[in-house]
Amino acid sequence: MPIIELRKITKVYPGGIVANRNVDFDVKEGEIHALLGENGAGKTTLMKIMSGGLKPTSGEIYVNGERVNFGSPADALKYGIGMVHQHFALIPSMTVLENLRLGLFDRKLSKDQLIVEVGELSKRLGFDLRLDVPVDALSAGERQRIEIIRLLLRKVRVLIFDEPTSLLCGPEIDRFFQALKQLKSEGHGIVFITHKIREALEVSDRITVMREGRVIAKLKRSEVMDEEQLVELMIGERIVPLPDRPRTPSDKPILIVKDLVVSDDLGVEKVKGVSFDLRAGEVLGIAGVEGNGQRELAEAIAGLRSPKSGEVVFIGENSGFRPSYVPADRVELGVAMSLSVMVNSIIRSIDENSKGRIKALDFAKIGEFAQKVVSFLGVKAPSLGAPVKYLSGGNIQKLIVGREILKSTKVLIAEQPTAGLDARSAEMVRNALSELASKGVGIILISSDLDEILKLSDRIAVISGGRIVKIFERAEFDPKLIGIHMLAAGGYMA
Amino acid sequence: MSIERQVNLVRALLALSSIGLAFIFCTMLITLSGKNPGEALFWLFYGGFSPALIPETFVRATPLLLVSLGLSVAFSAKIWNIGAEGQLYIGGIVAATLALYISGVPSPIALPVLIVVSGIAGALWALIPAILRAIYGINEVITTLIFNYIAIYFVSYLLNGPLRDPVSLFPETTTIPDNMWLPTVVPGTRLHFGVVLAFLIMTPIMWFLLKRTALGLKLEILGSGEKTAKYAGIESVRMIIIAMLVSGFMAGMAGGVEVLGIQHKMRLEISPPTSPYGYTGIAVALLGYLNPLLIAATSFFLGGIMNGSTTMHRMVGVPVGMAGIIQALIILFILLGYFLEEKLIHRIIGGLRKVEH
Numbered sequence A: 001m002p003i004i005e006l007r008k009i010t011k012v013y014p015g016g017i018v019a020n021r022n023v024d025f026d027v028k029e030g031e032i033h034a035l036l037g038e039n040g041a042g043k044t045t046l047m048k049i050m051s052g053g054l055k056p057t058s059g060e061i062y063v064n065g066e067r068v069n070f071g072s073p074a075d076a077l078k079y080g081i082g083m084v085h086q087h088f089a090l091i092p093s094m095t096v097l098e099n100l101r102l103g104l105f106d107r108k109l110s111k112d113q114l115i116v117e118v119g120e121l122s123k124r125l126g127f128d129l130r131l132d133v134p135v136d137a138l139s140a141g142e143r144q145r146i147e148i149i150r151l152l153l154r155k156v157r158v159l160i161f162d163e164p165t166s167l168l169c170g171p172e173i174d175r176f177f178q179a180l181k182q183l184k185s186e187g188h189g190i191v192f193i194t195h196k197i198r199e200a201l202e203v204s205d206r207i208t209v210m211r212e213g214r215v216i217a218k219l220k221r222s223e224v225m226d227e228e229q230l231v232e233l234m235i236g237e238r239i240v241p242l243p244d245r246p247r248t249p250s251d252k253p254i255l256i257v258k259d260l261v262v263s264d265d266l267g268v269e270k271v272k273g274v275s276f277d278l279r280a281g282e283v284l285g286i287a288g289v290e291g292n293g294q295r296e297l298a299e300a301i302a303g304l305r306s307p308k309s310g311e312v313v314f315i316g317e318n319s320g321f322r323p324s325y326v327p328a329d330r331v332e333l334g335v336a337m338s339l340s341v342m343v344n345s346i347i348r349s350i351d352e353n354s355k356g357r358i359k360a361l362d363f364a365k366i367g368e369f370a371q372k373v374v375s376f377l378g379v380k381a382p383s384l385g386a387p388v389k390y391l392s393g394g395n396i397q398k399l400i401v402g403r404e405i406l407k408s409t410k411v412l413i414a415e416q417p418t419a420g421l422d423a424r425s426a427e428m429v430r431n432a433l434s435e436l437a438s439k440g441v442g443i444i445l446i447s448s449d450l451d452e453i454l455k456l457s458d459r460i461a462v463i464s465g466g467r468i469v470k471i472f473e474r475a476e477f478d479p480k481l482i483g484i485h486m487l488a489a490g491g492y493m494a
Numbered sequence B: 001m002s003i004e005r006q007v008n009l010v011r012a013l014l015a016l017s018s019i020g021l022a023f024i025f026c027t028m029l030i031t032l033s034g035k036n037p038g039e040a041l042f043w044l045f046y047g048g049f050s051p052a053l054i055p056e057t058f059v060r061a062t063p064l065l066l067v068s069l070g071l072s073v074a075f076s077a078k079i080w081n082i083g084a085e086g087q088l089y090i091g092g093i094v095a096a097t098l099a100l101y102i103s104g105v106p107s108p109i110a111l112p113v114l115i116v117v118s119g120i121a122g123a124l125w126a127l128i129p130a131i132l133r134a135i136y137g138i139n140e141v142i143t144t145l146i147f148n149y150i151a152i153y154f155v156s157y158l159l160n161g162p163l164r165d166p167v168s169l170f171p172e173t174t175t176i177p178d179n180m181w182l183p184t185v186v187p188g189t190r191l192h193f194g195v196v197l198a199f200l201i202m203t204p205i206m207w208f209l210l211k212r213t214a215l216g217l218k219l220e221i222l223g224s225g226e227k228t229a230k231y232a233g234i235e236s237v238r239m240i241i242i243a244m245l246v247s248g249f250m251a252g253m254a255g256g257v258e259v260l261g262i263q264h265k266m267r268l269e270i271s272p273p274t275s276p277y278g279y280t281g282i283a284v285a286l287l288g289y290l291n292p293l294l295i296a297a298t299s300f301f302l303g304g305i306m307n308g309s310t311t312m313h314r315m316v317g318v319p320v321g322m323a324g325i326i327q328a329l330i331i332l333f334i335l336l337g338y339f340l341e342e343k344l345i346h347r348i349i350g351g352l353r354k355v356e357h
């Protein structure tokens, strides 16, 4: 008997968007269950229902064969079901230990008992948590480990992960899967949503594929032949990668970064003297373990964070110039969640989209551009007037990427541009970036996906511990060597 | 039906049912106080909305509308200016004092100047909290509230001391000469030019500002998150100061218009004690979803309730305090509906739908 079983779940959002239609889903003891599907297929919705965060419009939930109703995530936790969301629910200014204590809810544990128990759990899973640092200072991988411990402290039996690997780099992904296997061997049931089919094939025992709110395939791992078969199931077609673009970057720099030192919000120096230049028509990949200064570097170049010292110079532009920027933090930075798709598509060019001395918004122009953004990568939205919070994670990402690419610019900083995108959309984004580069735009590509960086970049700068430790020319690209440099002196791999 | 339509429909239904609930509560209270609720409610509505008294409702609604229009600008940016009451007092005292001082100037010049200067006075009163918030991040709720007390006690001092009309029994200024009064627009009523200014000039202007200009959009983006605003290239310091100044200006103008149009002097009770314009305006702005057009309608409705409860008191003997409680209850219930809205809307719309498979 499965630990938890969903039967005939239907979810209708306000406005009549049907996110799940008659979905059956279950999780068994000691299994890893991968949930796949294109952007907007209804995966997050289904998992939120299973973990008490949303109520189904109709349908039934059974735990150990007993019919239950979850009023809240806390209810689901009582039945042993817990979820790690895409955006971690930790309080950044508090320490790891404080966050863990908060997560106990009604479970009473003294501080010493807690430390002992956390120690035992960490040992079993191979984690080495730093308990007294503020969460702010941690990498995505470390935060994820805290979330896992937090659920285990509540004695959950089913752990649900929403795109757990989308912001992690190779070695961190391996560690995550190690932990999953350990949990599985202890009898936990695990669900993880992913867009990376290779991962699903690598660790899962079962795979469920969703499309347009329905489950369209339930497969045992042994029934799956290859990646292509799954992709075809998911999106109904094969993805044919385009041939590589002609590589003709000019040697004319359009951006010069010199001795840049940048601190994070807590005043900790994250970028410790970085210098490089970016040429027109070039993709400069920045590879590194998340949390080694990439975000602060990107924000400083984008003009969102004032550097402590050093220079960022855009050649031939005046000092107010702002490059296009796809931030990794799409919800906090990239969009205004309560405002419409239309407004969000011009959120960084409001003045250009208004006219006259009183700056009246030019709605004809805005509507036209919004339409362009939406059709460019196929953003699925109820309407242009609908608030962005009605969109699925991947569709918000498509909106941001589309907006930043379509806005004419000479420099684009793309931080995790394909995180959370389904295979087809990710490929579209990569092609769009390639095309942009061949038109002479200089692109800084920051990604935890080394394959993506290797494929698109003309040069790769490896960042570690806030310093650029080496810059590889395309002819010298070597994943192994790059990986070694990522962990070089000063770079941390927690 | 589009999402927007459905949401609006549910909102309207919610607003109506909270008003309904409020009246049920009022009926209970009136019964408890030993009066006939049917009769009391009749006079409440008669006093507020019978054709002959509608001009008075407009007059009552005017300062409320000017205040809440201004607040809608600040609240769009999630700048919680609670200081409209003080800004209104400052606008009022400045208008009265200046009007006495420049009474020789011809009205067509003097009146616009007086209105604008009272607005500027209100804006200046908001300036210090604005700077403290924008530059030093000091919570504006606390500072603007403190500034209310300072303003009201300061005005009270002036009215009891240097600016007091020597022959009056009350703490108030001398009556301003009638060439400094705002002209009446409909003979036989008290509908003065300020009513036109609030309903026909400032309402559309504020609607345009908030819904149709880059500035309005930037304020809204700032309101949805400072980080996103920064990413969007919005200078939040400038926006916060603009938001505070505009709302201070409108509140100051409300005080000026009330003095020049109705009171013809500055008095300590320029704002009705049972529902002070500066505080009631906060509720009006929220009830009107920060949309100037809805705010105009809400101001009119609450203006009617304010006048009607006085009538109810006079005709049926429902105590003044009770009338105040009833006003407060109506606002409270509507606000309750407003805050429950997000939850209820999802339930209702989600529940109404049948799924096609």
Ligand SMILES: Nc1ncnc2c1ncn2[C@@H]1O[C@H](COP(=O)(O)OP(=O)(O)OP(=O)(O)O)[C@@H](O)[C@H]1O
Residues within 6 Å of the ligand: A013, A014, A017, A018, A019, A037, A038, A039, A040, A041, A042, A043, A044, A045, A046, A380, A381, A382, A389, A390, A391, A392, A393, A394, A395, A420
């Ligand atoms: N709060 C909401 N209100 C209205 N509609 C929503 C809401 N959240 C999601 N939706 C809609 O429900 C559908 C499914 O969304 P969901 O987030 O479950 O997709 P997903 O499979 O997780 O996609 P992604 O891979 O992009 O994260 C989408 O069409 C989306 O627009």
Ligand SMILES: [Mg+2]
Residues within 6 Å of the ligand: A043, A044, A045, A162, A392, A393, A394
């Ligand atoms: Mg999702």
